């Protein structure tokens with residue numbers, strides 16, 4: 416029996432149905448799912464994992480940037496969708512997580528494909544260069560809004576920005592759901608969602624999937 420968060424934004428019977436249909440992972444991804452469950456490490460939910468696989472398979476990105484590696488689960492999962500010779504840069508500021516992620520990346524045979532940048536994404540983002548086909552924000556929720564300009568700078572035209580946990584157990588959508596100590600994160604997530612819709616360079620959709628996910632495409636110039 417799956418344990419459901421009582422504050423989940425999707426009713427448990429829908430989640431149970433969806434999770435029952437998604438083909439299970441094997442090998443290292445399965446191992447990491449078990450490790451994360453045992454050690455209460457918040458990796459992406461199965462529906463979100465499936466969503467990333469579909470988007471990645473549509474884009475076939477050559478370059479992916481991720482904020483929030485944890486134990487490396489989502490970067491190892493996304494590596495499967497890369498174009499030939501493609502690369503992932505993933506950021507993590509917790510030293511223990513970074514060490515475990517590096518070890519998992521090595522065990523997955525992806526040492527040359529995934530680079531873990533250890534440090535605070537707030538400091539790393541303004542200093543990173545390159546152009547990315549896909550950016551996945553899954554780190555500090557309160558700082559998504561401050562990373563938006565850098566994401567726009569780093570995204571190729573036609574590139575896709577995805578951010579997880581934007582509905583934040585419903586708190587982003589409704590004051591009645593807000594836990595007092597989370598108010599700053601909630602305000603900043605609301606600001607982030609509004610900013611995504613307001614930016615003329617982006618076309619955005621917010622999906623009530625998992626804990627809420629945004630997907631934005633950086634518009635190409637019309638010719």
Ligand SMILES: C[S@@+](CC[C@H](N)C(=O)[O-])C[C@H]1O[C@@H](n2cnc3c(N)ncnc32)[C@H](O)[C@@H]1O
Nearest residue numbers: 458459483485488489507508535536553554555
């Ligand atoms: C939700 S977990 C990431 C899960 C991962 N994407 C996955 O699904 O496998 C968020 C991670 O972001 C990291 N993090 C939080 N704030 C950060 C920051 N300012 N810079 C870098 N990493 C950060 C946390 O240490 C944590 O490991």
